[in-house]
Amino acid sequence: MLTPLDYAQVQRSLTASHALADPAEAHGTLAGALCALGPYRLEDWLAEILPDGVGAGSADPALATLYSSTVAALTGRDMQFDLLIPAEDCPIEERTRALTAWCTGFLYGLGSNGAADPQRLPGDLGEIVRDLTEITRAGVDTSDSLEANESALAELVEFVRVGVQLVFDELEPLREREQPPPPVLH
Numbered sequence: 719m720l721t722p723l724d725y726a727q728v729q730r731s732l733t734a735s736h737a738l739a740d741p742a743e744a745h746g747t748l749a750g751a752l753c754a755l756g757p758y759r760l761e762d763w764l765a766e767i768l769p770d771g772v773g774a775g776s777a778d779p780a781l782a783t784l785y786s787s788t789v790a791a792l793t794g795r796d797m798q799f800d801l802l803i804p805a806e807d808c809p810i811e812e813r814t815r816a817l818t819a820w821c822t823g824f825l826y827g828l829g830s831n832g833a834a835d836p837q838r839l840p841g842d843l844g845e846i847v848r849d850l851t852e853i854t855r856a857g858v859d860t861s862d863s864l865e866a867n868e869s870a871l872a873e874l875v876e877f878v879r880v881g882v883q884l885v886f887d888e889l890e891p892l893r894e895r896e897q898p899p900p901p902v903l904h
Contacts, residue, residue: 724802745788750829799882828847
């Protein structure tokens with residue numbers, strides 16, 4: 719996965735491509751679509767987040783790396799998936815806004831095939847989606863200390879990270895059903 723320091727590089731790439739989303743929202747969209755759709759290609763993601771689609775960002779190494787590292791992290795079995803949000807040295811307000819944008823993007827990507835409807839999801843996944851919807855409204859509590867806000871943000875980020883991995887793993891049968899059948903050779 720890209721490191722938090724790479725957030726700025728992804729921001730530069732998205733800005734240069736006149737993206738429709740910031741890095742956090744774009745990454746959330748990617749993760750949500752990867753959970754819901756099979757297969758979901760780099761070209762599909764770029765068409766979703768860039769106004770000119772694939773042509774505008776297909777040669778951008780930062781976006782290609784973000785795509786491939788996200789796929790590798792979600793499909794791996796070692797729970798290496800992480801959110802693309804600003805680093806801890808950025809103001810908490812900026813990181814909180816990025817987390818809410820990430821969750822908004824995730825729900826958008828997940829909804830690309832109707833999988834974001836909590837009523838249609840198996841087991842605890844509906845509850846996770848409802849919680850992610852609530853997180854889109856998160857903010858910094860000015861009546862709490864910075865330490866308390868930092869702790870709350872860290873807990874939310876960890877909840878989202880683990881929840882997304884669970885959603886990805888549990889929706890694998892759905893993604894497999896959506897893949898086109900292999901061509902018949904005559």
